[in-house]
Amino acid sequence: MIKLPDGIVTVHLNGERYRGAYYFRGDELVVTAYGLRESSANLAILDGERGKAALNLAKLVLIDMVREATDVHFIDPGLSLQGSTTRLCF
Secondary structure: OOOOOOEEEEEEEOOEEEEEEEEEEOOEEEEEEOOOOOEEEEHHHHOOOOOHHHHHHHHHHHHHHHHHHHOOOOOOOEEEEEOOEEEEEO
16 A cells, blocks of 8 residues: 655755655654655644645755755865875875
């Protein structure tokens, strides 16, 4: 049986569009997005609201998911000259 989402959420960050779906599962709002891990938030903070408040919470969760996924710390490589060759040192 295919379970349809309770809503679709879209956010724009750094010129990119990210889209996900959210579901109400018990006392949690679960947000999923293709290529990202699933995340959730406690529905108690919405005090029973399900409309616009749930959508805004889903947007915040999706933004957090995207930021966490793109928060990869790259070490800026410095060039090191070794004789006549150049190599990258990390």
